[in-house]
Structures are given as structure tokens and as C-alpha cells.
Amino acid sequence: MTILRSFIYLVYLILSVLFFGSAIVVVGRFLSYRRRSRLAQLWAKSNLGALRLTCGLGYRVSGWELLPATNAIVLCKHQSAWETIALRALLPVEQTWVLKKELLRLPLFGAALNSFSPIAIDRAAGMMGMKRLLKDGKKSLTSGKWVIVFPEGTRVRSGERRAYNIGGAVLAERSGYPVVPIAHNAGMFWGRQSILKRPGKIDLVIGPEIVTQGKAASQINREAEDWIESTTSALERKGLTGGPRNPGSPPPPP
DSSP: OHHHHHHHHHHHHHHHHHHHHHHHHHTGGGSOHHHHHHHHHHHHHHHHHHHHHHHOEEEEEEOGGGSOSSOOEEEEOOSSSHHHHHHHHHSOSOEEEEEEGGGGGSTTHHHHHHTTOOEEEOTTSTHHHHHHHHHHHHHHHHTTOEEEEOTTSSOOOTTOOOOOOSHHHHHHHHHOOOEEEEEEOGGGTBOTTOOOBOSEEEEEEEOOOBOOTTOOHHHHHHHHHHHHHHHHHHHHHHHHHTOOOOOOOOOOOO
């Protein structure tokens, strides 16, 4: 049954990308950035609903009260495709993502992504990639956008760790904008390279804002990594033992 439900959701995911991606590419050029972002948010919310209906996979969020009133840099744990959908759906609507340049080459999906002015990094570019991140990241922040970063650079299996890239922390140091760390246990339900989705509820936790002014990038990165990894480990231990979880509070209006 899990295989069948997962396949049904996969079909929905593909169809939703085709529908919303086409709408964003064709109609989006006539819309403001915020309205294009609303379309992307609607796509993401529809997928969270489809996951609940087809796979029995829901979510709960805690820490909404810690989310800053103004835009910030988000450093998030990366275990599955779920968080790429969830952050688009749950965080304030105007977002810019730091992502691999290769994603922009994907048919339709890449064109839709490109309409949101992502910070596309060529991982082989070295310092040029860092300069691009700092230039485009500062521009996005000053225009009021939230900058979303997965510091591990790739999806990491549940229970495993990977060194955090320092790019997001350098952007925070140079810009002075705060960092919001986010942890979750999505990898326990939707594997790193799997189409199977286990039923249950993913826990996502928004951490306390990290003030970055006067701090070196290495310190910012360490604070974010320590909080994200310790919180993720705690969520995974509770998931394995069936312990109680914080149900969180309803999200604020976007």
C-alpha cells in the first residue's frame, strides 16, 4: 500500500510541476515578484495537502513565535525533497534560494525556478561562486527577500552528518542579517533518494534567531550547525522511540 500511495503522489507531483511551472513561465512574466511567489506557494501547499491525502504524511511545526518579523537568512537541514516543498509553503512568501546551477537546466522546472531570481551556484567555480553568493544574496536581502540556504549542499540521510558549507554564514557576516536555523526529521519518512513516503507526521522546528553582527562567519556557522544537528538528533531519537513531540502552533499569516 505504501508503494501504491507513493506512486499516486509522484504522479500528482509531476502533474503539479507541469501545471504550475507552465503558469509561472507563461503568465509569470506579467506578474509582480510577489504574485509569482504566491503561485509557487500555492504549488507547495497543494503538494503538502496531496502528501497528507495520498500518503498519510503530515507535519507539525514548533517555534513559529521565534520567526523574525523581518526577512533573514534561513539555514535548514537537508534530508529529503520534503523540506524544499515545505519551506516554500510555510515561510513568508518572498524568497530567494541558493541552489545548484544544474537545476536551472531542467526542462520547465528550471525555467520556473529562474523566474524567482535564484542564487545559482556553480560548485566548481570556487571563489567566483562565493562572490556570486555575496553579491546576489545582499541584493535579495536588501529588497526584502528571505534567503534560503541548505548548508550541507546536498541531501544527507537521516542519522548522518555532513560538514556545513560556510557560504550562508559568510553572507550573514557580510550583510549583518540574522540567521534562522531550522531542523526537522523528514528523512525518517521520505528517504534521501527514495520515492517511498512513510505515513506519519514530520516535525519541523524553527530555532532561535542567531544575531550575526560582530561575529565571524565561522562562529555563525558553528552556532547554526550545533543547534540544527542537536535538534535534528533529538527529533530522530523521539521518532525511533515513539516519544512525545511538540505539536507546535499554527503558522502566522504569510
